[in-house]
Amino acid sequence: MVNKDWDILKPTLSVPVLNSIKKQGFKAMTPIQAAVIPLLLSCKDVVAEAVTGSGKTLAFVVPMLEMLRKKEKDSTLRKDFVYAVIISPTRELATQIYEVIKQFLLEPEVAHISLCCLVGGRPVEADVENVKKGAHIVVCTPGRLQDLLAEQKNLNLPGRIRDLELLILDEADRLLDLGFNNTLTTILQYLPRQRRTGLFSATQTKELQDLVRAGLRNPVLVSVKEKSSISTPVALQNYYIVVEPQDKFLFLLNFIRNRQTMKGLFFLPTCACVDYWADVLPVVLTDLKIFAIHGKMKLKRAKILEKFRGAESAILLCTDLMARGLDIPEVEWVIQWEPPTNPAALVHRVGRTARGGAAGCSLIPLLPTEDAYVPFIKVNQKVELQDWSQSSDQIKITDKLRDKVLKILHNQQMSDRGILDKGMRAFVSHIRAYSKHECNILLQLKELPLGHIATSYGLLKLPLMPEIKEEHKTQFIGPNEKIDFNSIPYKDKQKEASRLQKLQEYKKTGIWPSKKKKKIAKTQAWEQTKLLKQVKKEKRKKRKETKTKMVKEGKNNKKRKTVTQEELEELAADVALIKKLKKRKINDDQFDNAFEIGK
Template sequence: MAAVRGTIAFRNLKPPVSDETLQVLDSFGFHTATPVQASTIPLLSTYKDVAVDAATGSGKTLAFLVPMVEILRRLTDPLKAFQVGAVIVSPTRELASQIYHVLGPFLTTLRGVQAMLLVGGTDVTAEVAKLKQTGANVLIGTPGRLYDIMERVTALDFKNLEVLILDEADRLLDMGFQRQLTAILGHLPKQRRTGLFSATQTEAVVELARAGLRNPVRVEVRTQAKAQAADTESFQSKTPSGLTLQYLICEGDEKPSQLVHFLCQHRQNKIILYFMTCACVDYWAIMLPQLESLSGLQAVALHGKMKQAAREKALAMFSGMTAGLLVCTDVAARGLDIPGVDWIIQYDPPQDPNVFVHRVGRTARMGQSGDALVFLLPKEDAYVEFLRIRKVPIEERPKCSSVPNIVSVLRGAAAKDRDIMEKGLRAFVSYIRAYKEHHCTFIFKWKQLEAGLAAMGFGLLQLPSMPELKRNVLSIAGFQPAKGIDVSSIAFKEKAREKQRQKNLANKPPRQPREPEPDRAPKKERKETAEKRRLHQKVEDDEEMNREYRLLKKLKKGTLSESEYEQVMSMPDMQLVEPSSNVDEVQDSTHLNGRGSDSKLSKRFARSTSRSQSKFKNRSVASTSKKRQA
């Protein structure tokens, strides 16, 4: 394992970096290599596979772009149009686009080498047509699109591939790209140099390294941070050394007020605000700038459900700001190098704890300083110790007690505009369901979530109809429905949308009354236990035997004729009139129906009596056996 501390000038690296590459680095303002660059560039440049584990914001992008360019520069035979010399795989479109634009100035120093960006959200047919016409030597893209292009464009020649880079490898696996990565590796020659870069080394990453790398050199670079409290020993931190981390504990209905108070204090800063879901981003991105205390705030939304063009526009807009707010999901948590970010705010902790260090890594990059704040509910305070165990130092930020009540403002805005009301409802529902997907369920206990307070924090006027609330799975204590407001009459501020809504309501067929369901027996009566069923069956059998026995006795005594007996036996439900109790009416058995002893009836009586006695005897023995076993 290679470990490098300190810095070294790019000009002093061995083997030496070409003058053309040094000029591009100088134009970027990069004169000194970071530890990860100083250790990785020489290894990749000398044709060694590397598995790099370095803190986010440590300069991993240049750590693989510089040696890749140097390897392509040293080729004795220039690459032809359809010969691919390098492939870079990235988990997200934004990160792939960033790598593509950073690589651009370096490729201008290589004669005839062309790169192409291949990501989802663009017209794949146009990309296929362009590749078939002009080809490309360096492919940069996301796994799904790269695999698709490899299958469609058979003219691309990968036999001369020199370098394969897997950036943010842990994220590639977490997002379910295992099948695509395996297929991509199957298209590439084994005689290549491979670089695997990640901020966290998971078991899946180790397995990928074993499958895709040959005798790799592991490079691990960590920053030194001071220990917390009384402990003065230093430890290896997974966060940048210039980063200050804080946490703030408050209830769900207090979070909006604390957030707005913080944003008011830092209006001149460039801030990234993270939420768990796309619906939450849509709600807060439109709601925050409408608050009077935040008037003039430039807020940009970014999440995975936006179209590719809108995502690129949002990222470019925020990158060009000197102060403003990017409201986003974890789509902007990995690898993006956005200049000048002062604060990272995590309104919701990430579902995957590994993403925490990637979120906060968007600030304090390349040795700069930065700050980060995470909001926690009172029942989530164990997350603080969890972070410290994972070598993420964090301090408490006290809650401000004298802040304006923003919840009433949120509810007032929802009562005036149906768009805000519906966005708030969708955000709340998505938050409740996303909370259930937390990886750390021992800290983020879904059934202990105060849904009522959370609903107040989203400015809801009424609770939505959802199973989690109907069945009392979650607590709705603390929620106060808005009085005197008919939510069905709230209109859209946008006239065109309101007109369409009214049209839809007019065309909506009247609701048919539901037919009453037939009465059903109570569940306890419907479902009898097996023991009760056996008991009922035994009682019925006993009654049947007793009935048959009594009939035979009547037949024997002559109070019942044989034809009557046969008729009664063929109709089990037929009721008999009990014979008179007068002894004079009972005939002697030897003079049945005025005849002598009837052997046929005697035999039938004997068989029935024997059968009844045998059944009673067997049940008595079984009952005694069960008692002994008990």
């Protein structure tokens, strides 16, 4: 399917919208745009599947603008109503879509259409005020939208969306992966049934089909593939290289050094890995800007992403937070520390480059025990990886280079205990993440040479963890000199003062003072946590109402009868149980059974 000129849509698109498209520099429609736009304009529900970077955003933005332009022309566009809602999985993607739409609304003919971005990371009151000012188009994340619909009664958002005409679920499979199933179900209950719905994704899953059945009416399925047997853009070259585990960092370091003007994304397994390498890489890559971003950076993310977008050459260290939907201009390379936990994530990661027909490359280093991943990913995700060792760029790793880099890494950790701690956390979180690989038949934790991997991290010592065996200790290469770990200081003065105080106490008592260990709750989806909080809130409200009723009826004025001996004995037994629990003579389950909690 070839790209078509926008003039084909002249009978269905108004002149202002067409002019706005051309002013933005979009010369021709991509296949997904040519297929989806006429369907949405003719009031059809659409499920669109296309490779990443194929122009899905414009496929729903254009019909949305045309719909609002028509309402404005007919004088039925009310200032206090919401007519289009676009839901995306992350605040970064929502902000990107918001910026795209904002550029279109600069045209005088559509300047009266109001736009609002509702995402987390800022006070909900600010979003309430923005919606009250007017928001014909709302771009949002699901959690914030649910909060505004269900909790902010003074806003009356359910009343504002009663004439909603278009709902878009962007990167819908990712919405479900992040645990927003119940949230989306709640949101759909507030929306009018007579609407157009577009569901956009790069991959189709069973969960996605369930959502389609729940939220769409006889949708048209549009599946646009490239003219090739692969699932990534044709202009994208994907490479792999087999390296020894202790040399992985050295290889990637030299690879980046050989491309000092490159702009690339560097995907790491965990947030802790991003934090550690963000401290380490600037010391060994002094001529290249290094940025870092992950999901635990709540307030900094937007600023970091903006700085990276504006940089001519830079590396952005990131997690899979950056793997979906984001369009960053001029990204030439996508580098990965190791295969992603979910095989499908590889398609989305590499799709951050070679967007909109531009050329791009990706590279993934594999350990000798992981070479079976190459044929697996070709069959499983239709991604063909070419061997980088066959290229003209032969990167050599010498003993001299290894010793030099290791010394730099060791010195960094010995000069700042904070970096030492980050390195330990990064390594441990990396190994934990590796153990959760979906394709763990190929990528087995027991085959990993953990000592060599710890060497590549430049650790001063191996952490205490059950996965570390004797064979791993013999593989590990640490500093040549003996280190007194108690003498390694924090650069942070407050942390160092606290550590020195604890160290003095340790020398006196032989026991390191620490906070009491808190009971670690089982990990729950945030949606379940929110539901439990709501249940507790309702119970408190019911108790308060019962108490108020009793006061009015005078039932609480009755004097309590004398406490019997049997009641005193029961109370004493209960107190004894509580003391046993505090002293850890019994566990929580035994305590619950004794009190018959939950029965």
